[in-house]
Amino acid sequence: MTETLNVAVAGYAFMGRIHTAGWAQAAKFFGTPARVTHVIGRNRDNTQAFADAFGIPNVLTDWRDAVADPDIHVVDVCTPGDSHVDIAIGALEAGKHVLCEKPLANSVEGAERMVAAAESAKQRGVRSMAGFSYRRTPALAYAKRLVDEGRIGEIRHIRAVYLQDWIADPEFPLVWRLDKDAAGSGALGDIGAHIIDLATFLTGHRLTGLTGITETFVKTRPKLAEQTGGLTAKGSEERGEVTVDDAAVWVGRTDGGALATFEATRFAAGRKNAMRIELNGSKGSLAFDFERMNELEFLDFTEDAVESGFRRILVTEPEHPYVGAWWPAGHGLGYEHTFTHEVKDFTDAIVEGRDPEPSFADGLAVQKVLAAIEDSKGDWVPLG
Numbered sequence: 001m002t003e004t005l006n007v008a009v010a011g012y013a014f015m016g017r018i019h020t021a022g023w024a025q026a027a028k029f030f031g032t033p034a035r036v037t038h039v040i041g042r043n044r045d046n047t048q049a050f051a052d053a054f055g056i057p058n059v060l061t062d063w064r065d066a067v068a069d070p071d072i073h074v075v076d077v078c079t080p081g082d083s084h085v086d087i088a089i090g091a092l093e094a095g096k097h098v099l100c101e102k103p104l105a106n107s108v109e110g111a112e113r114m115v116a117a118a119e120s121a122k123q124r125g126v127r128s129m130a131g132f133s134y135r136r137t138p139a140l141a142y143a144k145r146l147v148d149e150g151r152i153g154e155i156r157h158i159r160a161v162y163l164q165d166w167i168a169d170p171e172f173p174l175v176w177r178l179d180k181d182a183a184g185s186g187a188l189g190d191i192g193a194h195i196i197d198l199a200t201f202l203t204g205h206r207l208t209g210l211t212g213i214t215e216t217f218v219k220t221r222p223k224l225a226e227q228t229g230g231l232t233a234k235g236s237e238e239r240g241e242v243t244v245d246d247a248a249v250w251v252g253r254t255d256g257g258a259l260a261t262f263e264a265t266r267f268a269a270g271r272k273n274a275m276r277i278e279l280n281g282s283k284g285s286l287a288f289d290f291e292r293m294n295e296l297e298f299l300d301f302t303e304d305a306v307e308s309g310f311r312r313i314l315v316t317e318p319e320h321p322y323v324g325a326w327w328p329a330g331h332g333l334g335y336e337h338t339f340t341h342e343v344k345d346f347t348d349a350i351v352e353g354r355d356p357e358p359s360f361a362d363g364l365a366v367q368k369v370l371a372a373i374e375d376s377k378g379d380w381v382p383l384g
C-alpha cells in the first residue's frame with residue numbers, strides 16, 4: 001500500500017487556499033494518497049484561522065521548520081515569488097518533493113538555481129513540478145490530445161491572450177502583485193506566464209525569438225491598508241509607486257514554424273479571467289476561453305466547407321481528461337478543479353517514480369521568455 005504523503009502548504013491567501021482545497025478533493029475524488037498536515041504563514045493568528053477553517057492540524061510560521069520536519073514529505077509553495085527560490089531549494093535539499101506556483105521565480109538566475117537543485121534532488125528520487133494549473137483544465141488537456149493526434153495538422157498560428165480587469169480602477173491599492181520585489185513583474189509574470197506555458201504545452205513549440213512591449217498605465221496607487229481577499233484590498237490615504245507592468249504584448253516565431261502573438265493585461269474592462277488561446281493549423285483550428293472553461297471549439301478543415309464550421313465540444317463527458325472522476329456527464333467543472341488535477345498528477349508521478357510535468361526546467365524556459373519580453377522594448381530578442 002502506498003504511504004500517505006504529508007503535505008505542508010506555504011501560503012494561505014489565494015493560491016494556498018485553492019491548493020489546500022485541491023489536495024483534499026484529490027484524496028476524495030481520485031484517491032490521491034496525500035493530505036495537508038501543515039500550513040505555513042508568517043502571521044500566526046491568520047494562519048491558525050485558515051488551518052481551523054480547512055481542518056489542517058499544524059501551523060508553522062517559518063518554512064524552515066517544515067523543511068526540518070522528517071514527517072513532511074511534500075512542500076507546496078504558494079507564497080509570493082520572492083520566497084520561491086529559498087523555500088523550494090531548502091525543501092529539495094532536505095529531500096521533500098516540491099510543487100511550486102508560477103512564475104517559478106522572480107528572475108532567470110533564481111529559476112536556474114531552482115533547476116539545479118531539482119536536478120540534483122532527482123538523483124535521490126525527489127520530484128519537483130512547476131504549478132501551471134491551466135494545463136489541467138479538461139478542455140485544454142483534450143485540446144492537447146487533438147493536437148497530438150494531428151487533428152489540426154501543422155500549426156501556423158498560436159494566438160493567446162490573458163485578460164483581466166481587477167486593477168483597472170486606478171484607486172485599487174498596491175497589493176504585492178504590483179510590487180516588483182515581491183512579484184518579479186506584473187501582468188507579464190502573473191498571467192502572461194500561463195499563456196507562454198500553455199502555448200508550449202498544447203503545441204510542443206518553443207519560441208525562438210520575440211519582440212515585446214510593456215506598459216504601466218497607472219503609475220501610483222493608494223498604499224495597501226488591508227488585504228481583504230485573494231485579489232481584493234483596502235487602500236490607505238498615502239500613495240506609492242507601481243513598480244511592475246500593467247500589460248504586455250509580444251509576438252514571436254516558434255521552432256515548429258509558427259507565428260505566435262500574445263497579450264497579457266489587467267486592464268481589459270469586463271474581462272475577468274479571459275485566458276483565451278486559438279491554434280490554427282493546416283487541417284483545422286482549436287479555440288478556448290477560460291470564461292467558458294467547459295467548452296472547446298474545434299474546426300475540422302478537412303471537411304467539406306459547405307457544411308463545416310466550428311463545433312462547440314462540451315468537455316464534460318467521462319471520456320474527457322479528468323472528467324470521469326467528477327459528476328455525471330454535462331454537469332461541468334470550475335477553476336478549483338484544475339488545482340485538484342494538478343496535485344493528483346503530481347502525486348501520481350511521485351508514487352510511480354517518474355518526473356512530473358511541467359518541470360522546473362519548463363518553468364525556467366517560461367522565465368527566460370518573460371525576461372526577453374522585458375528586455376525587448378520593441379527590439380527582436382533571440383531565444384536559445
Ligand code: SOE
Pocket residue numbers: 164190191231273
Ligand atoms: C491573479 O491574476 C491570478 O490569480 C493569477 O495569479 C493566477 O495564476 C490565475 O490563475 C488567476 O489570476
